[in-house]
């Protein structure tokens with residue numbers, strides 16, 4: 168029988184404990200994986216610290232369809248908390264039921280990402296938040312109109328004054344409130360996290376084997392590293408029939424043609440379909456894609472190569488990704504002002 | 507920032523060579539490592555360094571994944587392409603001014619090179 172690395176580690180651990188004569192309290196594997204735990208502190212800019220008033224206002228705006236030109240689409244229409252803060256669609260649907268070119272990314276853990284959007288064109292959540300509101304194909308709203316509409320409602324006038332005293336209702340304060348709410352949407356504890364903390368049985372044996380494949384033969388960690396399982400970088404994965412320039416539209420460097428931002432793998436089970444164009448319905452299909460080393464080799468990311476994974480290794484990878492699903496975090500919905 | 511001792515060393519290297527070489531000031535070469543998705547010079551993370559006209563930076567990848575160092579600055583536009591762990595590529599800075607150097611794959615890797 169092939170000795171599995173996990174078993175080897177367990178054996179080492181048992182030996183270690185035996186030598187110390189320690190009690191049978193469960194100790195995690197010899198390796199320290201604490202860098203895979205989410206830092207408790209949420210990154211936030213000095214000029215927009217997270218407060219309850221700002222979070223509550225941001226949540227009102229996030230779920231208010233009046234933020235769109237049609238008064239029918241809210242941020243939460245596409246970033247739907249019941250669908251992993253995405254929409255369950257291959258690519259998003261925007262103003263007038265128009266189908267957009269890219270998938271709706273989850274907003275989970277965006278606080279920890281330096282660049283926003285699939286192509287990284289926004290350097291902060293504040294800059295990101297007002298993009299889709301005004302984009303003709305998305306929410307199709309005129310910002311001056313929106314400021315007028317919100318200013319006409321006492322409920323919003325009070326909420327803005329509470330959140331940003333003396334700053335008024337402006338594009339800036341709308342952006343700051345939305346960004347604050349988005350920052351608070353962070354991943355919760357998953358079986359993987361409990362396993363890292365030392366609960367030996369929190370994650371199945373199969374998922375533990377999947378983690379080994381993830382770190383080794385599967386080469387996943389080369390891009391999906393760190394607690395958020397992303398390098399915050401840009402890669403061309405060789406998807407079929409895709410001529411979206413991606414990051415190249417922002418930075419004219421050859422390697423970025425067709426490159427998109429590495430998404431988080433936290434709660435990935437909840438955000439199907441997958442890839443920037445929604446090409447794959449299941450995680451199994453995604454693993455098969457990587458196992459082939461991608462399809463289109465033109466400008467393929469150099470980290471990509473055929474992996475020669477066995478069926479059981481592929482299944483274990485999927486089990487591992489599913490062990491990254493956090494505890495449900497119920498969202499209480501705000502009551503929106505009507506006057 | 508490059509520590510002043512390192513700057514002095516670099517300057518000293520240039521000056522010493524100048525004294526020894528009758529013709530012109532010989533350029534220095536400085537190794538910039540890519541380590542944990544940061545730029546590292548002599549073990550220290552750097553976000554800005556100062557060099558002299560004619561100096562060369564050798565970008566060396568110390569990470570288990572690829573990097574792709576480039577600049578779109580007017581003063582010195584270059585794209586070193588992607589290279590794996592253990593490999594390095596060089597750029598010589600032939601004009602005075604400021605150059606923004608970035609990794610295309612990991613835009614958090616950013617450094618300002620002032621050429622004097």
Ligand SMILES: [Cu+2]
Pocket residue numbers: 543572573574609610611612615
């Ligand atoms: Cu890089």
